[in-house]
Amino acid sequence: MSTVETADADSGGSLHQRILSDISEKILSGAWAPGHRIPFEHELTTEYNCSRMTVNKALSQLAKAGLIERRRRSGSFVRRPQSQAAVLELHDIRIEVEALGLLYRYERLEQLKRRSNAEDRALLGLSAAGSVLWIEGLHFAGERPFALEQRLINLSAVPEAGNEEFLEIAAGPWLIGRVPWSEAEHRIRAMAADEAIADALDIDPGAPCLVVERRTWSAEHPVTHVRFIYPAESHTLVARFTPSQG
Incomplete structure (x- = not known):
């Protein structure tokens, strides 16, 4: 032996x-x-x-x-920690991260107030030009990037957002606490990370990502369009529902 x-x-x-x-x-x-x-x-x-x-x-x-x-x-x-998020909820990413037992942190990457262009109006569903706020930020789980956030805010609906810097707090929780939303739309798709996204999320270019896009309205006024980009291996979306009644 x-x-x-x-x-x-x-x-x-x-x-x-x-x-x-x-x-x-x-x-x-x-x-x-x-x-x-x-x-x-x-x-x-x-x-x-x-x-x-x-x-x-x-x-x-x-x-x-x-x-x-x-x-x-x-x-x-x-393995990267994997979170689960309900498809039909306006969830706070901080809660997702903390549920994994990891320290949450937000970092603003870019912020710009501008006159809306055609793409902005299409994303927000605006019929006329106006002022918008563009914000790009990164959510962290521990030391690792967890999700890249790209957001447009309609300043006609939320003018006070133009005075905020959003350096350490994401715009999502800030908006939920100030603007009652009446309707939301989710779109979910997959994409391959380009160079910029790969660099932000610390993944390889071409790596699969899960993209969740959301638009919200207050009454009939478009409030925000946001795009969350997650490394595909770290995030799961869950929908729970009951049979329709007639």
């Missing part, structure tokens, strides 16, 4: 638990961030002086628990 096999037998399964515990602790503490590559199986085999089977069993259990993602030929990586 080899030295490695003897070590495994004498451990009574403790090496398996030790590998599980060590890797889990590094992931949950944030020492290994989402996307971090786990040491290869042969590296862990050497580090723990155990069999390849013991390492494989531990990694398989971590993958089943949703902590790591195993990629054929590439190795194992810390």
Whole structure:
């Protein structure tokens, strides 16, 4: 019997638990961030002086628990946290992030007050030109970008928004607290990240993204159009409904 096999037998399964515990602790503490590559199986085999089977069993259990993602030929990586959001709700991204047990932070990237162009009017559903506010910001979950937000606000409906800087608070919660909305529209689609989006979200160009677009109205006045762009692997949309009554 080899030295490695003897070590495994004498451990009574403790090496398996030790590998599980060590890797889990590094992931949950944030020492290994989402996307971090786990040491290869042969590296862990050497580090723990155990069999390849013991390492494989531990990694398989971590993958089943949703902590790591195993990629054929590439190795194992810390999985990005995945959130769930209700399709028909005007949810706060802060709540999504905090539900994952991660620290939330918002960072404004760009803000511009301007006369609406044709594209702005089409997005907001405006029939005439007017002043709009364009904001681009980034929502973080821990140290990782969680969602890119691109928003237009109709300043004819919410003139006070033009005086806000939105440096550390996103416009969404601010609007919900000040403008009663009466109607909302959601559109959901997939897209491949271009260079700018990939750079903002710290993903590869061409990586799949989930895009949620929303328009809201107050009475009959368009208030805002917002586009949330998520790395596809980190977000799930959920709709719960009952049968229509007639």
